[in-house]
Amino acid sequence: SPGCSPKQRQEPSQGVEIGEFEADPAVWGKKYPDHYDTYLQNNMTARTEYGGSDKYSKLEREPLLKTLFSGYGFSKEYTEDRGHTYSLEDIRMIDPARKSAGTCITCKTANFKELYNKYGESYYTQPITHLLDEAKHPIACIDCHDPKTNALVITRPALKEAFARQGKDITKATRNEMRSLVCAQCHVEYYFQTGTKKLTFPWDKGFRADDILQYYQELGFTDWEHADAKTPMLKAQHPDYELNQNSTHQRNGVSCSDCHMPYVRIGTSKISSHWMTSPLRYISEACGTCHRQSEDYLKERILYTQRRVYDQLIKGEQVVAGAIEAISSASKLPTVNAAKLTEARSLHRQAQWYLDFISAENSMGFHNPQEALRLLSESQRLAGESRIRALEALSGASLPPLPSPGPAPGLTSTQEDKSPKQ
Amino acid sequence: SPGCSPKQRQEPSQGVEIGEFEADPAVWGKKYPDHYDTYLQNNMTARTEYGGSDKYSKLEREPLLKTLFSGYGFSKEYTEDRGHTYSLEDIRMIDPARKSAGTCITCKTANFKELYNKYGESYYTQPITHLLDEAKHPIACIDCHDPKTNALVITRPALKEAFARQGKDITKATRNEMRSLVCAQCHVEYYFQTGTKKLTFPWDKGFRADDILQYYQELGFTDWEHADAKTPMLKAQHPDYELNQNSTHQRNGVSCSDCHMPYVRIGTSKISSHWMTSPLRYISEACGTCHRQSEDYLKERILYTQRRVYDQLIKGEQVVAGAIEAISSASKLPTVNAAKLTEARSLHRQAQWYLDFISAENSMGFHNPQEALRLLSESQRLAGESRIRALEALSGASLPPLPSPGPAPGLTSTQEDKSPKQ
Amino acid sequence: MSGKRKWKWNWPWHWWQYGILSVIVLIGIGFTIGRQPLKGLAYALDKPELCILCHVMRPHYESWYHSAHRNMVCNECHTPHNFVGKYFTKARAGIVDTWVYFIGPMPAQFRAKPHTVEILQDNCIRCHTEVISRIGDTRHNGGTYCFSCHRDVPHGIQTGIGPDPRELRQ
Numbered sequence A, B: 001s002p003g004c005s006p007k008q009r010q011e012p013s014q015g016v017e018i019g020e021f022e023a024d025p026a027v028w029g030k031k032y033p034d035h036y037d038t039y040l041q042n043n044m045t046a047r048t049e050y051g052g053s054d055k056y057s058k059l060e061r062e063p064l065l066k067t068l069f070s071g072y073g074f075s076k077e078y079t080e081d082r083g084h085t086y087s088l089e090d091i092r093m094i095d096p097a098r099k100s101a102g103t104c105i106t107c108k109t110a111n112f113k114e115l116y117n118k119y120g121e122s123y124y125t126q127p128i129t130h131l132l133d134e135a136k137h138p139i140a141c142i143d144c145h146d147p148k149t150n151a152l153v154i155t156r157p158a159l160k161e162a163f164a165r166q167g168k169d170i171t172k173a174t175r176n177e178m179r180s181l182v183c184a185q186c187h188v189e190y191y192f193q194t195g196t197k198k199l200t201f202p203w204d205k206g207f208r209a210d211d212i213l214q215y216y217q218e219l220g221f222t223d224w225e226h227a228d229a230k231t232p233m234l235k236a237q238h239p240d241y242e243l244n245q246n247s248t249h250q251r252n253g254v255s256c257s258d259c260h261m262p263y264v265r266i267g268t269s270k271i272s273s274h275w276m277t278s279p280l281r282y283i284s285e286a287c288g289t290c291h292r293q294s295e296d297y298l299k300e301r302i303l304y305t306q307r308r309v310y311d312q313l314i315k316g317e318q319v320v321a322g323a324i325e326a327i328s329s330a331s332k333l334p335t336v337n338a339a340k341l342t343e344a345r346s347l348h349r350q351a352q353w354y355l356d357f358i359s360a361e362n363s364m365g366f367h368n369p370q371e372a373l374r375l376l377s378e379s380q381r382l383a384g385e386s387r388i389r390a391l392e393a394l395s396g397a398s399l400p401p402l403p404s405p406g407p408a409p410g411l412t413s414t415q416e417d418k419s420p421k422q
Numbered sequence C: 001m002s003g004k005r006k007w008k009w010n011w012p013w014h015w016w017q018y019g020i021l022s023v024i025v026l027i028g029i030g031f032t033i034g035r036q037p038l039k040g041l042a043y044a045l046d047k048p049e050l051c052i053l054c055h056v057m058r059p060h061y062e063s064w065y066h067s068a069h070r071n072m073v074c075n076e077c078h079t080p081h082n083f084v085g086k087y088f089t090k091a092r093a094g095i096v097d098t099w100v101y102f103i104g105p106m107p108a109q110f111r112a113k114p115h116t117v118e119i120l121q122d123n124c125i126r127c128h129t130e131v132i133s134r135i136g137d138t139r140h141n142g143g144t145y146c147f148s149c150h151r152d153v154p155h156g157i158q159t160g161i162g163p164d165p166r167e168l169r170q
């Protein structure tokens, strides 16, 4: 049967020259036919327990998200993402209200290099509809590869700038780092600078949710005002790279590509698969080389984490939605204690940030189980306190502040995570 | 220098016969001198970041524990444990109020086998002072080994009975299981049956904190009434074995002895070290067998988990202490809403149970990081709700119940943890 | 400073003084190793069975013996494949390991030394040129070693002195 015989190796065609701005993967495919074949697999959609590439509505699965994002585009439409080949189709499809700026185009098309060359930084403020007309190809080869040498390259300025601000030179990155950094061009938390709409990564204080929150607090940044609670809110978006920092895998030098672009055999040699999807769809390639346990075992470990994270995520959604309810009913009372209400809102903002960080991240906690569960715990405590503050604002009664833990032994800090040699 | 030359191997003396009830490790030591030498290392005390064998006061490190255990012995005296060789000394030392029953002797002396043979089940209700007079040796060889064959054996009836109630035959356990089960004789959550004081392990519904809580709820069991909050409370004690269930290590067949009794070279052969202490004191032996990374790396991974767990534990203590404060001040009001107050207490009982499960467990979460952080998250949410219920009881105002998460996709359950083949 | 003077070595020696010292040192080493002379000799040959003359190599031998690389002897991987490099490596390892074995200090766990790791990588590539022809040497420019992913080739993660939990299962 055809399934049993190894795929025939197609020799890379040496004659093909690739232009500096060549966005069409089919052209690259002439030179690298096997890689192009695996890239086309991105078109195959399928659902996994918590992820996958089936474009279902998150709002249907988790109705409380409508409450959480009330007043913001995500309360109307919020779908699961799918493969790279769909990036243009998907952004075209969504509600125009969500497409706030030209900046959106950055992570959606292989024509970016060309557009950036043409418009420079002024593309940020162009109408997105205009840029979408010029964008012909979804994410493709040129986004990660140099057309001449085929080496990995960073094409998105925001990543280079974020590194530069920390005094790091991204061109000095090792091969192993590059195998994650090409993904960090897009799979990261971002915001648009007020006014210029310039794409910026908020990492100046560090990669942890706490550090990013502090960055936004000092900046006074706000994504939208919550329609019911009137809280100035933050929206988290796909902090896949950030959450992964300091995880067991990351500390062992495992890169994004190791799990999402595993080597596959084509004939007698192997290549990096360019089908970037849920590893649950190819566990044996993605995990099996490093882990000799059974596929069942590996899947069960992924789910062991994901179930715990989803369980606490849903419970967190309940408490945060509860806080929103409490704040909005308190705020309707003329006799409300305004100072308490402000505190309640501040706590709501923080609680929802921690929750959303894990909700918006794409692995349901697998990229760093311990950090994910820590953040959900933060979220639930803060949301509970927000509810109390709202009830105090509403009732006039009040509870004493939480007792201090005493002469803390200085051991609680998660700041201390070091990076010792391995 | 003597440090450089390999230790000389002492040949086990074949002539020595060990009596059926021989509690003295020195006698066993004649037959197994190397093992006895490592056993004596249990006398060496030293502190680690969160554990170790230095007998410091937990109440000093975490003053809020005094609030949490108010009305119970642990609010007066609560110290870190140390090695097996100290078990008798330590129980002799503590406040007589804590030594509630003869049952305590079960896990403290190598004379147990003899005592149990002499008194049968009636030892549970004997005065502990009396039994302590008869106990001459701390935990030692006979607690885990058959004097004739030296095979591992289960000597404590409570463990056999707990297995029997679940329809499992503990005599069928594999060698690898036995390497954990001998520890599960003592390093587990337990309670004394009301009246008979019989030692019992509450595992009939499962090993998770949730399962054990449910067991106690149905039994209507209570360890003490909280002095300030008047809540009927549960105290958790060293659920090391329980927390470890389904952890990455446990699911890979790693036993307690692998980490706490690593093989060590004596001369040219190797033996199981009988120095059962924090693996941080011999990382290279304890972890290096299976992990090729550096000692620094391994230590840092332990701390990465422990810092996160301790951080959430301390924050949990603050919220639970806050709930106690709220409940006790509400209960002093004549106008208090009694139904709400009862709810607040019920939530307080549950929240503190989850918190204490991780606090009383001895690895600061390392035995199962994800489960530990999940439980701390449960604890903080429940404690927050308890505070709200108390504030409602006190103020007359109230918040609507937490919104339902909607048609839950059936994915949140942590019940589903399966045990597929590896 | 007179203290410094006191410790100053009195160079130069006569050649015969060096000669006597060397003989004493060599006799010393020979005496220590000579207790079981075959063990030192193992390094001159390629037979894996000789490696386990030192029982401390047993776990590595056993894991290798049960691997797909059973037909490739240890030195296919652990020594460079050029005459000088091979015998230099063998001599060096022979002296160091023998010293450690008889005199110590014996590390709790054995680890491939940094130079061994480079040799290993070169050998993976030497045999598997075809399969990696399109991905290249994964180590280049700060990449990873083959055995970072192929963690079980050929010894399994279990080469320490503990028991393998998988073998203890029943």
Ligand SMILES: [Ca+2]
Pocket (backbone or CB within 6 Å): A051, A052, A053, A054, A080, A081, A082
């Ligand atoms: Ca997806």
Ligand SMILES: [Ca+2]
Pocket (backbone or CB within 6 Å): B051, B052, B053, B054, B080, B081, B082
């Ligand atoms: Ca201890």
